[in-house]
Amino acid sequence: MLSYQHIYHAGNLADVQKHALLCFMLDYMAQKDKPISYIETHSGRALYHLDAAEAVKTGEAEKGIAALAKAFPKDHPYIRHLATVRELHGKTAYPGSPLLAALxxxxxDALHLAELHPQEHAALTDVMGRWGANIHKRDGYEFAIAATPPTPRRGFMLIDPSYEVKADYDAIPKHIAAVARKWNVGTIALWYPLLANAAHIGMLAELSERFPDALRHEVRFPPVREGHKMIGSGMFVINPPYGTADEAKRLSRLFA
Known part of the structure; x- marks a missing residue:
């Protein structure tokens, strides 16, 4: 299935959690004088405009980044990079994780991005080609195996699927275990939705059993509209950089 397009949800509360943690972790890793490989399996289009008809239709950004931006310290890497993107692309621009990673x-450092959706891949290529990214039109889980271990070996992988294929919940722990076997030094981060039907519970139980030392961070928030199934957002991080647990606690307070 290739129906999902993130423009409807760009800048929502789940993005705020995911992108704030992503920027913190990458910013910390970039402070060391050692090169980094960044790998993303489900990249999307990398740049969104929150005044687009799709974003306006859902209004999710109004309750997300528009509501919480001022709650962050001005020097937080997420807020700094958001400001840079808006200087380059206009005040309604919102960066996806590939563009935040590039910043x-x-x-x-090396930047490897996979996206299978034809329209999203074309937009990703247009935005990220100028950043020197290696862009692949390929299934994200297959790419995760093919791309590891990367060169440089020190690095970060973000797995951020749409979960429109319900079998993902059963398959993801096995995919991540296979990547971790090949790349035991990599930081591997999985984003997942918290759903009213608890579809994520089994997946997280298996991941926690396989990776007991991983960081699990979750925030909860009301459904954005009547009938919406997502009631929160989570990040599961294997080999989290130093300080990530404390940053997660600070972030939780913004959602309290």
């Missing part, structure tokens, strides 16, 4: 990385 966190340095010359000499």
């Amino acid at each position: 966190c990385l340095r010359d000499g």
Whole structure:
């Protein structure tokens, strides 16, 4: 299935959690004088405009980044990079994780992005080609295996599927275990929705059993509209950089 397009949800509360943690972790890793490989399995289009008809239709950004931006310290890497994107692309621009990652990385770091959806892949190529990204039109889970271990070996992988294929919940722990076997030093981060029907519970139980030392961070929020099934957002991080647990606690307070 290839129906999902993130423009309807860009800048929502789940994005705020995911992107704030992502920027913190990459910013910390980039402070060390060692190169980084960044790998993303389900990249989307990398740049969104919150005045687009699709975003306006759902109004999710109004309750997300528009409501919480001022709650962050001005020097937080997420807020700094959001400001940079808006200087480049206009005040309604919102960066997806590939663009945020590019802004966190340095010359000499490697950027590998996969996206299978034809329209999203075309938009991703248009935005991220100028950043020197290696862009692949490929199934994200297959790419995760093919791309690891990367060069440089030190690095970060974001797995952020749409979950429109319900079998993902059963398959993801096995995919991540396979990646971790090949790349035991990598930081591997999975974003997942918290759903009213508890579809995520089994997946998280298996992941926690396989990776007992991983960081699990979840925030909860009301459904954005009547009948909406997502009631929160989570990140499961294997080999989290130093300080990520404390940053997660600070972030939780913004959602309280």
